[in-house]
Amino acid sequence: xxxxxxxxxxxxxxxxxxxxxxxxxxxxxxxxxxxxxxxxxxxxxxxxxxxxxxxxxxxxxxxxxxxxxxxxxxxxxxxxxxxxxxxxxxxxxxxxxxxxxxxxxxxxxxxxxxxxxxxxxxxxxxxxxxxxxxxxxxxxxxxxxxxxxxxxxxxxxxxxxxxxxxxxxxxxxxxxxxxxxxxxxxxxxxxxxxxxxxxxxxxxxxxxxxxxxxxxxxxxxxxxxxxxxxxxxxxxxxxxxxxxxxxxxxxxxxxxxxxxxxxxxxxxxxxxxxxxxxxxxxxxxxxxxxxxxxxxxxxxxxxxxxxxxxxxxxxxxxxxxxxxxxxxxxxxxxxxxxxxxxxxxxxxxxxxxxxxxxxxxxxxxxxxxxxxxxxxxxxxxxxxxxxxxxxxxxxxxxxxxxxxxxxxxxxxxxxxxxxxxxxxxxxxxxxxxxxxxxxxxxxxxxxxxxxxxxxxxxxxxxxxxxxxxxxxxxxxxxxxxxxxxxxxxxxxxxxxxxxxxxxxxxxxxxxxxxxxxxxxxxxxxxxxxxxxxxxxxxxxxxxxxxxxxxxxxxxxxxxxxxxxxxxxxxxxxxxxxxxxxxxxxxxxxxxxxxxxxxxxxxxxxxxxxxxxxxxxxxxxxxxxxxxxxxxxxxxxxxxxxxxxxxxxxxxxxxxxxxxxxxxxxxxxxxxxxxxxxxxxxxxxxxxxxxxxxxxxxxxxxxxxxxxxxxxxxxxxxxxxxxxxxxxxxxxxxxxxxxxxxxxxxxxxxxxxxxxxxxxxxxxxxxxxxxxxxxxxxxxxxxxxxxxxxxxxxxxxxxxxxxxxxxxxxxxxxxxxxxxxxxxxxxxxxxxxxxxxxxxxxxxxxxxxxxxxxxxxxxxxxxxxxxxxxxxxxxxxxxxxxxxxxxxxxxxxxxxxx
Numbered sequence: 001x002x003x004x005x006x007x008x009x010x011x012x013x014x015x016x017x018x019x020x021x022x023x024x025x026x027x028x029x030x031x032x033x034x035x036x037x038x039x040x041x042x043x044x045x046x047x048x049x050x051x052x053x054x055x056x057x058x059x060x061x062x063x064x065x066x067x068x069x070x071x072x073x074x075x076x077x078x079x080x081x082x083x084x085x086x087x088x089x090x091x092x093x094x095x096x097x098x099x100x101x102x103x104x105x106x107x108x109x110x111x112x113x114x115x116x117x118x119x120x121x122x123x124x125x126x127x128x129x130x131x132x133x134x135x136x137x138x139x140x141x142x143x144x145x146x147x148x149x150x151x152x153x154x155x156x157x158x159x160x161x162x163x164x165x166x167x168x169x170x171x172x173x174x175x176x177x178x179x180x181x182x183x184x185x186x187x188x189x190x191x192x193x194x195x196x197x198x199x200x201x202x203x204x205x206x207x208x209x210x211x212x213x214x215x216x217x218x219x220x221x222x223x224x225x226x227x228x229x230x231x232x233x234x235x236x237x238x239x240x241x242x243x244x245x246x247x248x249x250x251x252x253x254x255x256x257x258x259x260x261x262x263x264x265x266x267x268x269x270x271x272x273x274x275x276x277x278x279x280x281x282x283x284x285x286x287x288x289x290x291x292x293x294x295x296x297x298x299x300x301x302x303x304x305x306x307x308x309x310x311x312x313x314x315x316x317x318x319x320x321x322x323x324x325x326x327x328x329x330x331x332x333x334x335x336x337x338x339x340x341x342x343x344x345x346x347x348x349x350x351x352x353x354x355x356x357x358x359x360x361x362x363x364x365x366x367x368x369x370x371x372x373x374x375x376x377x378x379x380x381x382x383x384x385x386x387x388x389x390x391x392x393x394x395x396x397x398x399x400x401x402x403x404x405x406x407x408x409x410x411x412x413x414x415x416x417x418x419x420x421x422x423x424x425x426x427x428x429x430x431x432x433x434x435x436x437x438x439x440x441x442x443x444x445x446x447x448x449x450x451x452x453x454x455x456x457x458x459x460x461x462x463x464x465x466x467x468x469x470x471x472x473x474x475x476x477x478x479x480x481x482x483x484x485x486x487x488x489x490x491x492x493x494x495x496x497x498x499x500x501x502x503x504x505x506x507x508x509x510x511x512x513x514x515x516x517x518x519x520x521x522x523x524x525x526x527x528x529x530x531x532x533x534x535x536x537x538x539x540x541x542x543x544x545x546x547x548x549x550x551x552x553x554x555x556x557x558x559x560x561x562x563x564x565x566x567x568x569x570x571x572x573x574x575x576x577x578x579x580x581x582x583x584x585x586x587x588x589x590x591x592x593x594x595x596x597x598x599x600x601x602x603x604x605x606x607x608x609x610x611x612x613x614x615x616x617x618x619x620x621x622x623x624x625x626x627x628x629x630x631x632x633x634x635x636x637x638x639x640x641x642x643x644x645x646x647x648x649x650x651x652x653x654x655x656x657x658x659x660x661x662x663x664x665x666x667x668x669x670x671x672x673x674x675x676x677x678x679x680x681x682x683x684x685x686x687x688x689x690x691x692x693x694x695x696x697x698x699x700x701x702x703x704x705x706x707x708x709x710x711x712x713x714x715x716x717x718x719x720x721x722x723x724x725x726x727x728x729x730x731x732x733x734x735x736x737x738x739x740x741x742x743x744x745x746x747x748x749x750x751x752x753x754x755x756x757x758x759x760x761x762x763x764x765x766x767x768x769x770x771x772x773x774x775x776x777x778x779x780x781x782x783x784x785x786x787x788x789x790x791x792x793x794x795x796x797x798x799x800x801x802x803x804x805x806x807x808x809x810x811x812x813x814x815x816x817x818x819x820x821x822x823x824x825x826x827x828x829x830x831x832x833x834x835x836x837x838x839x840x841x842x843x844x845x846x847x848x849x850x851x852x853x854x855x856x857x858x859x860x861x862x863x864x865x866x867x868x869x870x871x872x873x874x875x876x877x878x879x880x881x882x883x884x885x886x887x888x889x890x891x892x893x894x895x896x897x
Contacts, residue, residue, distance in 0.1 A: 020058045020059060020060045020061070020465040020466060020550070020551075020552070021058070021059050021060070021082045021083075021084060021085055021086065021087055022056065022057075022058060022085065022086045022087070022465075023042065023057055023058075023059050023080075023082070023087045023089065024054070024055065024056045024057075024086075024087070024088055024089065025040075025088065025089030025092055026049070026052065026053045026091050026092065027040070027049045027053045027055065027070065027092050027094060028053050028091050028092070028093055028094070029073070029094060034049075034052050034053030034054075034223065035049060035053050035070050035073065035094060036050060036192075036221050036222065037049060037192040037216065038055075038068055038069065038070035038073075038094070039067075039068070039069050039070070039135060040055050040057065040067075040068050041066060041067050041068075041135070042057065042059045042064050042066040042080065043059060043060070043062075043064040043066075043606055043609075045058060045550060048216075058466075058550060059082050060551060060552035060553075061083055061552055062081075062082055062552060062603075062605075063079065063080075063081050063082075063605075064079065064082060064606040065077070065078075065079050065606060065607050065655045065656060065657060066079070066080055067135070068092055069135055070094055071191060073094035074094060074095045076092060077658075078657060079606075136195075136197055136705060137660065137661055137662065137705030137707045137717060137719060138662060138703050138719050139153070139195070139197055139211075139705070140705075141717065141719035141767070142721070142763075144828075145765045145767065145781050145783050146721075146765065146783065146785075148850065148859075148884050148885070149760050149763065149783075149785045149788075149824070149826075149859050149884060150758065150759060150760075150860055150882075151721070151759055151760055151763050151785075152210075152758065152759040153198070153210060153703075153721075154209070154210065154666060154668070154703075155699045155701075155723050155725035155756055155759055156210040156668075156699065157177075158177045158178060159175065159176045159177050159622065160208050160209040161178060161208055161210035161211055161212065161213075162178075162205055162211075162212035163180075163212070163213055164204055164205060164212065164213070164214040165215050165297070165349060165367075166214070166216065166218060166295075166297075166351050166363065166365055167204040167365060167456055167458040168349065168365040168367050168454060168456045168474070169456065169474055169476070169542075170182065172450070173450060173476070173478025173480065173538040173540075174448075174450070174480050174536055174624050175623075175624050176622040179345075181301060181303070181343060181345075182299075182301060182345055182347055182369070183215075183279075183281075183301060183347075184277070184301045184303065185240075185242070185277055185278070185279030185301050185303075186259055186261065186279050186281050186299060187242070187261075188227055188229075188259055189217065189244055189257060189281040189299070190215045192215070192216040192222065193213050193215050194213070194214045194216065195211065195212070195214075196211055196212045196213075197211045198211050198649060198664075199211075199597065199614070199648075199649055200599070200613060201470075201546050201548075201557060201559055201599075202214065203458075203460050203468075203470045204458055205472070205544070206544045206546055206559045206560075206561045206595060206597060207597070208595075209615070209645070209647055209668060217257075217297050217349070218351070218353070219246065219247075219249075219255035219257045219283045219285040219295055220248070220249040220255040220287065220293065220295075222246040222255075222257050223246065223248050224246060224248035225246060225896055226244070226246075226896070226897055227242075227243070227244050227245075227894060227896045228241075228244075228895050229241070229242045229243075229892055229893065229894035230242075231890065231891060231892040232890075233265075233268065233889060234269050234888050234889060235268055235269055235885065235888050235890070236265070236268055236269075236275050236305070237263040237268055237275040237277070238264065238266070238268050238275075239262075239263070239264050239265060240261060240262065240263040240264075242259070242260070242261035243259065243260055243261075244257070244260075244281075245257070245258055249285075253286055253288070254284065254285065255284070255285040256282075256283065256284050256285075257281070257282070257283040257284075258281065258282050258283075259279075259280070259281040259282075260280045261277075261278070262277070262278055262279075263276075263277040263278075263279075264276050264277070267335075269885055269888060270308050270323050270325050271324075271325055271328065271335075272306065272308075272325045272327060272328025272329075272335055272337050272419075273305070273306050273308055273325065273328075274305065274306050276303070276304045277301065277304070277305065278301070279299075279300070279301040279302075280299065280300060280301075281297070282297070282298050283295060283297040284296055290355070291355050291356070292352070292354055293352075293353040294350070294351065294352050294353070295349075295350070295351045296348070296349065296350055296351075297347075297349040298348050299346070300345060300346035300347060300371070301343075301344075302343070302344035303341075303342070303343055303344075304340065304342045305340070305341055306328070306337035306339060306340045306341075307337065307339035307340070307341060307375070308323075308325045308327065309325060309326050309327045309339070310861065310862075310880035310882050311325075311326055311880055311881070312389065312391075312394075312879065312881075313878065314395070314396055314878065315394070316881070318395070318411040318412060318418075319411070319412070319418065322855050322881075323855075323883060323885070326387060326388050326389040326419070326420075327339045327420075328419055328420060329415070329421055330415060330416075330419065330421075330422060330423070331422035331426070332423070336420075336422055338377060338443065339375060339376060339377055340375065340376045341373075341374070341375045341376075342373075342374055342375075343371065343373040343374070344372055345369055345371030345372070345450070346369070346370065346371055347367065347368070347369045348367065348368045349365060349366070349367050350365065350366045351364070351365045352364045352365075359461060359462040359463075360459075360460070360461045360462070361459075361460050361461075362458070362460075363458050364456070364458075365454075365456045365457070366454070366455050367452070367453070367454040367455070367456075368452070368453055368454075369450070369451070369452045369454075370450070370452070371449065371450075372447065373447065373448045373449055373450070374445045374446060374447040374448065375446050376444065376445045376488075377443070377445075378441065378442075378444075379441070379443075379444045380440055380441045380442075381438065381440055381441075381495070381496075381500050382440060382500060383440040383441060386425055387420070388417065388418055388420060391876065391877065393407070394407070395407040395408045395411065396875070397876075425441040425490060426491045428440050429441055429490050430492075432492060433491070433492050433493045438495050439489045439490060439491075439492025439493070439494070439495055440492070441490050441492075442486055442487070442488060442489055442495055443486075443487040443488040443490060444484045444485065444486060444487055444530075444531070445484060445485050445487040447481065447482065447483050447485065448482055449480065449482075450479065450480045450481070451478070451479045452477065452478045452479070453476065454474070454475065454476040455473075455474070455475045455476070456472060456473065456475070457472060458470070458471070458472040459472065466549055466550055467547065467549055467550075468547075468548045468550070469545075469546070469547050469548075470545070470547075471544065471545040471546070472542075472544050472545075473541075473542070473543055474544075475540065475542070476538075476539075476540050477537075477539050478536065478537075478538040478539075479535065479536070479537060479538075480535060480536030480538070480623075481535055482532075482533070482536065482630070482631075483532060483533035483572070484529070484530065484531045484532065485527055485530070486524050486527065487526065489525065489526055494524065495523070495524050495525070496521060496522070496523055496524075497519070497522045497523075497524050497530040497531065498513045498514060498515060499513055499686070499739045500513075501686060502576065502577060502686075511576045511579065512576045512577055513576060514574075514575070514576035515530065515531055515532065515575060515576070516533075516575070517573075517574040517575070517576055517583075518573065518574050519573075532573060532575075533571075533572040534569055534572060534573075536567070536568075536569060536570075536623055536630075537567070538565075538566070538567050538623055539565070539567075540564070540565050540566075541563065542561060542562070542563040543561070543563075544560065544561035544562075544595075545559060545560060545561075546558075546559035546597075547559065552603070553602065553603050554602055554603065555600065555603070556598070557597070557599055557600075558598045559595075559596075559597045559598070560594070560595065560597070561594065561595040562593070562594045562595075563592070563594070564590075564591075564592055564593075565589075565591050565592075565620050566588055566589065566590045567588070567589040567620075567623045567626055568585055568586050568588045568589065569585075569586040569627060569630065569634050570584065570586070571583045575632050575633060577632065577738070577739060578633040578635075581635055582632055584634075585634075586636065587634070587636060589620065589626055589636060589640070591620040593617075593618060593619045593620055593642065594618050595615060595616070595619075596615065596616045596617075597613070597614070597615045598613070598614055598615075599611065599612060600612055607654060607655050607656055608652075608654055608655075609651075609652070609653040609654075609655075610651070610652055611651045611653070612648070612649065612650050612651070613648065613649050613651075614646075614647070615645075615646070615647045616644075616646050616647075617643075617644070617645040617647075618642045618645075620643070621637075621640065621642075621643060621673070624676065625637075625674050625676050626640060627676070628676070628689060628691050628734065628736060629678070629687070629689045629736060629738055631678075631687060631738055632738045637674055637693060637734075638693075638734070639693065640674065640693070641672045642672065643671065643672050643673050643674075644670070644671040644672055645668065645670050645671075646668065646669050647669075648666065648667055648668075649664055649665060649666035649667075650664065650665045651664045651665075652664075657709075658708065659706075659707070659708050659709070661705055661706035662703070662705050663702070663703070663704050664702060664703040664704075665701075665702050666700060666701060667698070667699075668698070668699040669697070669698050669728075670696060670697040670699075671696050672693075672694060672696075673696070673697065674691070674692060674693045675692045676689060676690070676691050676692075677689070677690040677692075677865060678690075679864075679866075681737070681866065686737050686738045686739035687737070687738040688735065688736070688737050688738070688742075689735070689736050689737075689738070690733060690735050690794055690795070690865065691733065691734040691735075691736075692731040692733050692749060693731060693733075694731050694732050695729060696727065696728045696729035697725070697726065697728065697756060698724070698725070698726050698728050699724075699725045699756070700723070700724050700725075701721065701722050701723035701724055702720075702722050703719075703720070704720045705717075705718070705719045706718045713770055713771050713772060713773070714768065714769070714770050714771075715768070715769040715770075715771075716767070716768060716769075717765070717766070717767040717768070718765065718766050718767075719763075719764070719765045720764045721760075721762065721764075722761075723761040723762065723787075724761065725755060725756035725759075725761055726753055726754065726756065727752065727755075728752060728753065729751075730749060730750055730751065731748075731749045732746070732747075732748060732749075733745075733746065733747045733749050733794055733795075733798070734746055735747065735795070747795075747798045747799070747800065748798065748799070749797050750797045750798065750799075750816070751794065754792060754797075754818050755787070755789035756789070757789045757790055757791035757792070757860065758791065758860055759788075759860075760785040760786060760788050760859075761786070761787035762784075762785065762786040762787045763784070763785050763786075764783065764784045764785075765781055765784075766782050767779060767780060767781030767782070768780045768781075775834035775835065775836065776832060776833040776834070777830075777831070778830070778831045778832075779828075779829065779831075780827070781827070781828045781829075782825070783825065783826045783827070783828065784823065784824070784825050785823060785824050785825075785857070786823035787823075788820065788823075788858055788860060789818060789819070789820050789821075790818065790819040790820065790821065790860070790861045790879050790881075791860070791861065791862035791863065792818050792862075792863050793862075793863040793864065793865050793866070793867060795865070796863065797816055801815055801816070801869065802815055802816065802872075805872065811872060811874075814874050819861075819863070821858035821859075821860075821861070822858065824856065824884070825852075825854060825857075826849070826850045826852070826854055826857065826884070827850070827851040827852050828847070828849050828850065828851065829847070829851050830845065830846065830847040831845075831846050832846070839897055840895065840897045841894075841897065842893075842894070842895055842896075843892070843893070843895075843896065844891075844892075844894075845891070845892045846889065846891050847889065847890045847891075848888070848889050849887070849888045849889075849890075850884065850885065850887050850888060851887060852887075853887040854884075854886065855883065855886040856883070857884040858881050858882065858883060858884075859882050859883065859884045860881075861879050861880055861881035861882055862879060862880060863877075864878070864879065864880065
């Protein structure tokens, strides 16, 4: 028996650790011009071509299906028998095809629509995780077909995805989320990328739960070309012009890339919304010798755009418009929006590329980002609420039938009632100024400025034919400056920096009413800081390492990452409600975050693969979710702990020349999470903070993506995501008011088995892709979404909310149950055509989303964070909803040469 076991071990070892072959070649176009950044996949091995189009990769002996793909070219799929040490595939010619870049543009445009939501909408929606074009059928479908429904892969928040430029992490220091707004409108300059799906690692990063993407912005990796495009659409903007030129690596060792775009439009789809955006990009690289190159990238996307706000269903029905926007009104007959976001945050990247030897490289980067980011909003003093959809102005609030009908008529026929009445607000301010008083209404601007310094160095080494080692260092310091200013006195003369409702609730207490005891009763005018002012200080130093092993029948990897994290808040005002804990430096929050990852792939044959990945993480909550009330004081959430996360997935991949796909099962559990929900309470006239701790969540489900080539020109694609994302604990809650008008309340939130909101938990797509012989294509996809759960108010799931109600009263279920939106269906279509005239390529692409004009697809929503505890009236503060746009289009004409 002992000899038999030894023999079996020897046989298994020899099958797993057999020979590998060195495969090389060059990817070129029909004129034998090089195609950089083409993706070459042979079995489980993959690499991207260099600027010369050349590639080299290690592949175990055997029979393999391979694919070669590049944007703007048809995929090249074939089989290869690997049975010698070196195989030269020579020149592999890819045929030009219709330009698919329109799809990426549309995906980016949909993300811009999410960013166009006002602060309340953004907080509840948790902007989608990384969605970007990919060769993975499921990820590609999720990027394009599911994005209109605000789909998040595996239900993860954007915080759990990682975005890098040349291997340097790009993230908002306060939220840990990717700041897509920094490079919006620079689609052509950021088109080359490497992706790692879900838990998979990459050579540039150990990755996160939701995957990672590295934008290669090295100028020498962009082939020589110029592209000019014009687009017209009816989403967030109407017109866009974009131009990009790249020199490639020239004989003198220099390479340059320049890109710019302009996007503009008024009321593209939603009333009262405008968009005015510029984007600019410049990059230069100098090849010093065969081993060293240096580069610099400078880019920014200054944008001024107005916001859309969600509303309750009663208002949508009154206006017969599920896209009604309460943020705007008429001033002197012209449309004016109260919530306007303006940001300009330039980024500078310096990179050094060192090819130490053919098997070893080191890329070192330094980054700098600074700028301004602010959003305006109405504020008022001792005056009526100016918001048209304030609940007291709705017909449902009125008690008399005749009055109710008057309100219905006003809502349906009077723009001064159903939108902001700017003229009235100015008139009230004029009268107050004449009496020597302060403005009753102002526009304030809430600023969230950041300056960030970052450094990274990533090392890659091919140890031998079977082992690849990656390691890296990433360090960053973020300095945030958060405050609000008087943006517009709206015809008034001044504003007094006191909390008027602290003044009301604490009559005669001259201390409590002060927003800044260091400057009491301060009179402020346009441009002055008031209300609150604090700075964030965030430090992160990360070390990571990854070892990957590739053999004939088995690949596997192990990796680890450790990060020293430090946060602290520095208050710039001494708040009268918290005089001892608001001014100066807070306690320093410090932690060592860590990630451990491992995975393996078993190659059943060259066409069938089984793989598994697992990860365990311990991560401190973001700066934003670590303090009870950042606006007013330095108080850290009591007993704050690092989150513990376990995740694993099991995958089956199939790869044939005419059939490819993936089926995945996954399970993720999160312990000790925290969440801070801040909302403006109109009766208390202050921000109320709901701090939840000891949150546990489970994200589990399956993903499937399949593509079948039925003829030489026709492909059938199918994708499905079936998720189960739930809370599995009863968190502790701390509820406070910024103006101190209510005592601190501690509660248990009974939300066990409630669903995670903000994404469809079920999504399906079936599509056809036709590739014509004369450079044209057509796509058609049918999409279905279900299990869109509405975000819930934790206070409605407390003992207080159901106090004094009989246990068998159905009102308890009405108060506590979670709402779910109805399922929805969309149909998307696109068509494109390319013409090649000598060395010029002309592309015309047309995309129509939601062809059937379904205007009843709810993509999310939230219960208002208020509840009528006295009367238990659930309908007094109904939920607010977001709807997916109806039929929209995107047309682009591009010239490339």
